Amino acid sequence: MIDVYVDGASSGNPGPSGAGIFIKGTPEGAKSFSIPLGRMTNHEAEYHALIHALKICIENGYQIVSFRTDSQLVEQAVEKEYVKKNLYQPLLQQVLVLKDELDLFFIKWIPSSQNKNADKLAREAIHLNKE
Structure with missing residues (x-):
């Protein structure tokens, strides 16, 4: 099983944002990604981090994947397949479509104390945004 730790971060709310993704258990060893996301809220960044991580897993053929997030909002929305706020509905729909491409999700x-690698990567990604 592949373990994927995801985190989104924003400098300001909204503000420059980034996604941090730390993947372990791959045949190639651990992988790290810092992805600049542009200007958005912290909650949007959390969703985008999960979306990017799902795409990376699909592209690499990882089919049995366990995701870890320190965002209760994202975790509960995915588990319930429902989110109240209209802003997050298209993001949740992307997650639901992508997760169905995996054999086990x-x-x-x-x-947060267990998500330090992804948090560090997300914070680094904030600084990769173009001004």
């Missing part, structure tokens, strides 16, 4: 909330 798990998502689990973890405390």
